[in-house]
Amino acid sequence: MRLKDFELVINYSFKDQSHLMHAIQHKSFNKNINNERLEFLGDSILNSVIAEYLFIQFPNYQEGTLTRARATLVKGTKLTFKANQIGLDKIIKLSKGMINLSDDRKYSILEGAFEALIGAIFIDGGWKNTKKVIYKIYEDDFNNLSLDDNYKDPKSVLQEAMQAAGLSPPNYYTIEVKGKKFQSTLEVKNIKYSSTGKSKKSAETKLAESILANGDFI
Structure with a gap:
């Protein structure tokens, strides 16, 4: 282009x-x-x-x-x-x-x-x-944007979904890596998921989104 x-x-x-x-x-x-x-x-x-x-x-x-x-x-x-x-x-x-x-x-x-x-x-x-x-x-x-008082972030949605599936609440393992990035890892039903972000919050949010998109545990 x-x-x-x-x-x-x-x-x-x-x-x-x-x-x-x-x-x-x-x-x-x-x-x-x-x-x-x-x-x-x-x-x-x-x-x-x-x-x-x-x-x-x-x-x-x-x-x-x-x-x-x-x-x-x-x-x-x-x-x-x-x-x-x-x-x-x-x-x-x-x-x-x-x-x-x-x-x-x-x-x-x-x-x-x-x-x-x-x-x-x-x-x-x-x-x-x-x-x-x-x-x-x-x-x-x-x-297409509409808000309500139940509007929730991905981490909250994931926690509720996991608890509804009878799983323990998510326990994120997040560390700082090279390039001023953070890497967050979470294990769900013996499967490890990982994601990176510019901040600890960003990495964990992206990870939650990724797991929700997968949705195998639900």
Whole structure:
């Protein structure tokens, strides 16, 4: 995919193309010029835009419900899906040695690239333009979003499902690994599941989602 075509997809044209180039360069491609700092910025911007949307659209819901809704909209699997949806996977720059990565690692890279893109748009065009892009990308999610007081995060859902199946509550084993990542492991019915994330909470949430998607124990 050409960068101009990508800009058409996200409905934003960069004033300075170097911002976009910076956002799609993984550290394996260039250790000195990569998207990690933009990823840090984009993570905060995305959370702020989503939080503002939920605050305005759902005035009668409490903080806990809004927090869980935001977590669902910015979780790793969601960002990976969005990255693929807009074609980031077709333009991201990686080293040749990254081709045979595990799916979990590839998803983490795309998640980071999506956040870096948001950061790059903010640097290039400011809050208003960034908000427009996020609203466009999340249009379907926003149109189909409904909240209720029973809205639960994946870890809570998994715990309830396991207890309903007569199993002990989940006991996550989470450690910090190389690359400022966390790896979480959980054994369910003698099967070990594992996932990684940028934080302890992220790793455990992604792991819960993965086990729920498998669902063999239910």
